[in-house]
Amino acid sequence: MGEQLAKLWRKISWSWSPGSERESSEAIVRNLWLHWFPAKITRAAMSWNYSLWLGTAAASLFFILTVTGVMLMFFYVPSTERAYGSIKDLQYAVSFGRVLRNQHRWAAEGMVAVVFLHMARVFFTGAYRGTRAANWLVGVGLLLATLLLSFTGYLLPWDQLAFWAVTVGTNIAREAPVVGGTMRFLLLGGTQIDQQTLLRFYVLHVFFLPAVLWVMFAYHMWRVRKDGGLGAVEAIKADRRMAPKPMPATKSYSLFGLTPGTSVQVMSSTELEAEDQVVSSPNLTRRIVLVFLIVFNATLLASIFFNAPLEEAANPAVTPNPAKAPWYFVWLQELVASTTVHIGPLTISGGFLGGILLPGVLLVLLAVWPWLDRSPLSAEGRWFPSSRKTQNRVFVVAMIAIVLLIVVGVFLRGPNWRIYWPGMPRPQAPTVL
Amino acid sequence: MERPDQSYEGRDFGWLVAMSFIFLALVAFALWREFHPGWAPVQARFRAAMEKYGGTDRARAFTPGIKQIWVPKIHMVDRCITCHLGYEWGSILPATLPEPLTPHPNLPYMDKHPFQNFGCTTCHGGQGWATTASAAHGGKDWNDPMLSAGIARRYDLREADLIQMRCNFCHRHDVTTPGMDQINLAKKLYKENKCRLCHAVEGHGGTKAPELTYFGDKDPELVDFTHVTGAHTLFNWTYEHLMAPDKISPKTTMPTFGFKPEEARALTLMLLSWRREVYPPEYIPPPIEEAPPAAAPPH
Numbered sequence: 001m002g003e004q005l006a007k008l009w010r011k012i013s014w015s016w017s018p019g020s021e022r023e024s025s026e027a028i029v030r031n032l033w034l035h036w037f038p039a040k041i042t043r044a045a046m047s048w049n050y051s052l053w054l055g056t057a058a059a060s061l062f063f064i065l066t067v068t069g070v071m072l073m074f075f076y077v078p079s080t081e082r083a084y085g086s087i088k089d090l091q092y093a094v095s096f097g098r099v100l101r102n103q104h105r106w107a108a109e110g111m112v113a114v115v116f117l118h119m120a121r122v123f124f125t126g127a128y129r130g131t132r133a134a135n136w137l138v139g140v141g142l143l144l145a146t147l148l149l150s151f152t153g154y155l156l157p158w159d160q161l162a163f164w165a166v167t168v169g170t171n172i173a174r175e176a177p178v179v180g181g182t183m184r185f186l187l188l189g190g191t192q193i194d195q196q197t198l199l200r201f202y203v204l205h206v207f208f209l210p211a212v213l214w215v216m217f218a219y220h221m222w223r224v225r226k227d228g229g230l231g232a233v234e235a236i237k238a239d240r241r242m243a244p245k246p247m248p249a250t251k252s253y254s255l256f257g258l259t260p261g262t263s264v265q266v267m268s269s270t271e272l273e274a275e276d277q278v279v280s281s282p283n284l285t286r287r288i289v290l291v292f293l294i295v296f297n298a299t300l301l302a303s304i305f306f307n308a309p310l311e312e313a314a315n316p317a318v319t320p321n322p323a324k325a326p327w328y329f330v331w332l333q334e335l336v337a338s339t340t341v342h343i344g345p346l347t348i349s350g351g352f353l354g355g356i357l358l359p360g361v362l363l364v365l366l367a368v369w370p371w372l373d374r375s376p377l378s379a380e381g382r383w384f385p386s387s388r389k390t391q392n393r394v395f396v397v398a399m400i401a402i403v404l405l406i407v408v409g410v411f412l413r414g415p416n417w418r419i420y421w422p423g424m425p426r427p428q429a430p431t432v433l
Numbered sequence: 434m435e436r437p438d439q440s441y442e443g444r445d446f447g448w449l450v451a452m453s454f455i456f457l458a459l460v461a462f463a464l465w466r467e468f469h470p471g472w473a474p475v476q477a478r479f480r481a482a483m484e485k486y487g488g489t490d491r492a493r494a495f496t497p498g499i500k501q502i503w504v505p506k507i508h509m510v511d512r513c514i515t516c517h518l519g520y521e522w523g524s525i526l527p528a529t530l531p532e533p534l535t536p537h538p539n540l541p542y543m544d545k546h547p548f549q550n551f552g553c554t555t556c557h558g559g560q561g562w563a564t565t566a567s568a569a570h571g572g573k574d575w576n577d578p579m580l581s582a583g584i585a586r587r588y589d590l591r592e593a594d595l596i597q598m599r600c601n602f603c604h605r606h607d608v609t610t611p612g613m614d615q616i617n618l619a620k621k622l623y624k625e626n627k628c629r630l631c632h633a634v635e636g637h638g639g640t641k642a643p644e645l646t647y648f649g650d651k652d653p654e655l656v657d658f659t660h661v662t663g664a665h666t667l668f669n670w671t672y673e674h675l676m677a678p679d680k681i682s683p684k685t686t687m688p689t690f691g692f693k694p695e696e697a698r699a700l701t702l703m704l705l706s707w708r709r710e711v712y713p714p715e716y717i718p719p720p721i722e723e724a725p726p727a728a729a730p731p732h
Contacts (some may be wrong), residue, residue, distance in 0.1 A: 020437065023437075081508070088562035093501075099463055278440055279438060283438075283439060286445050286449060290448055293453065294452055296456065297455050297459060301459060304463055310574060315576075318652045318654070429654065430653035431667070432576070432649075432653055433667075433668055
């Protein structure tokens, strides 16, 4: 009886436990879904503290978004007359529709944040040097694709929030010199937000941008492999290079073994040693499932208790006061508003300076930074090394500035774009009745 | 043979188990919530009431679930009846049954306005899509709040007076409409005081004053509330402007007509009813002719 129970428990609690390294490697390379992972992974890359697993979290969020998004496509109608109603149906009448839409929304907001944090991690650890520079550039592309995906999705509910956020966003884009007007015209499919805009945003959102993102993601992962793993690997290699290997007593390095002493030093190779690595199956695979589960639980928890925003139906004739861009663009709106100068009757729009020039410079700087970086290569793969002090400080200041602008824009700005501190009474928006 | 290093097994496996349990708990909770909607106890009460007043057979015929009146040609889905189940059972359920099960009163015009064609929100306002009471009744994130007795009291009106505003979406071109005393009064005042000498409405009238055809669609954000004493609503602005135009808009050329409060309220209701609501022709009532003149005018 006891024997049988033990057997049963072993069956229930079965887990993959390879008997040899060969078996473990084959579990990776022979599997369609796993073969893009390395057969072995460094302990440094497995560390929670190094990568914070933000890239895996971002990929998990994107996977959740793809699945929930495809499910939402069975209900959503991309028409100005029916889009809003189909979202209301999801909210109130479709089984699990509310949770489904909420999870898509919160995962989307989360992905913008996590992708940004992942970029910050890569910057702080200097993991974009040498051959990794190309992958940094792909990463910047992935960040842009994520922002565009989120922005195109923002319009789809066709409520006041969606309509006016996209109005603000595309009006900022119009300020771009020469191409601004044309760009806005192409994006909107006309001069104002209407059915054509909804259709274009929908196609971009459900097909074009996800396809681009998946391709870039695949390349991003392939590059990680080709660049030898995470930047943390470089820190280990650097350590190895510095430390001499203990001299084996039985070996002579002189021509005929005649020269006495240990004068010929052999430094360790730049390759990783066996003790630096563990097998990917099941160490990495289990970890990825764990990170995915954490992310999934977090989004599901948020979806059960917090509803995604859904305001009144879009009405081009009624502008909410204030109309705000999506939160990840609010810092640009804040810049546009604060760089707009009034001199008597003259108004100089901050649209170009705050909306185009500054973010443009930031983006270009971000993209080419690996080639401008003059810090020593040995700084790669560690958090906040002293040789990267200045640039890390500048990056932190820029990050804090952006976050502060977002906080001000999202939480403090009230009617007529005035600052309302917490506790200050805000004027009630007038209503019909 | 040496087994491969699985250093992360202990900690990660523990967390994996913990996360799996949380995942299971969350899915179970989501499932439980899905099958325990807020309207379920109301429907149980309805079934009990039907059993009490209408007999077992009628109670058995009732199937629980989301109920709706769907009228595609006026883009209307009214799920109000998911809770307000007694609405069409006035012949069986007592009128004293507490809300939300109270049957709809059998008003004289109900024959011409069957539920199947008009639903609930056409007259009462509110959010027909919603299946929670607060979302269905409330004005938050929904610009057409249910015209409740509470809102009516704010303007010294009855609920039925407010609802006339919505009746006038279709009855706008009636000279008089039976049962619409507020709007009928307003139409009379509108004619007597010759509003169209200055205001253009539907392509007729003067150009001295603002066009009023779709006054009810006016964005309350664009109205100057500086001199309005009441709450900042378009109703109050319109009412106070009718009572004392020069006080609310100091630069106006509109004369003070000396309306009584009830007259100004009636005019406000009519003005707010002038909205860009598009109903199919079969919803627009045929004109009610005024009593014909005693003798045909000579040629």
